[in-house]
Amino acid sequence: MPFSRPTRIAPSILAADFARLGEEIRNVVDAGADWIHFDVMDNHYVPNLTMGPMICEALRPHTEAPIDVHLMVEPVDAIIPQFAEAGADIITFHPEATRHVDRSLSLIHDYGCRAGLVFNPATPLDYMDYVMDKLDVVLLMSVNPGFGGQKFIPGTLEKLAQARLRIDNWVNRGGQQIALEVDGGVKVDNIAAIRRAGADTFVAGSAIFGHDDYRSIIDAMREEIAKGESLEV
């Protein structure tokens, strides 16, 4: 029953023009983006440094679309309240970057945000199994985190299928819905395969912000997904 799943396009503003972030967000949401993906890098968990809660707060008035904060930071707990208060809607973190995964997920919920775990290409999915009831999002990295513009790692497709199975089994047993998001190297020419493997939420940075016409590239992504699905029926 894969075709009743939602499709969400989440442009990563890591690839946007940082000198015009507010305008970039407005433009990409006007062009059909569903979520704004906000990459937080700390030069510790990953070798790069990007944006903190102050930038999230400054951008919040520019859109009503959910701001999807991906924490590539270690440790995570101290920064969670700051992002929640800055207007984040969704906060995800890497399980190996906190000592207490269950507690960090609860902390995100306590602050009124949706919570999720992020898995690097070589991080096993097993962490999911013990906290399914606390997950709103599972995010699979299809590149090693830290930089935009990398190539999609093909083994992610099999891992997506495994994550989809875990989520579907959970939902079939009466559990809540969990978004399955993929991040890294997502392009028009691979998005159909990524969808078929089980993703419903697609983070794309360079593919969208590197294009002159945001609407045409987002439309092309949705068309590829629809084409891929009709071939399978």
Ligand SMILES: O=C(CO)[C@H](O)[C@H](O)COP(=O)(O)O
């Ligand atoms: O989290 C990230 C890197 O750590 C980025 O969101 C991701 O790489 C998206 O960029 P692109 O679509 O250009 O690959």
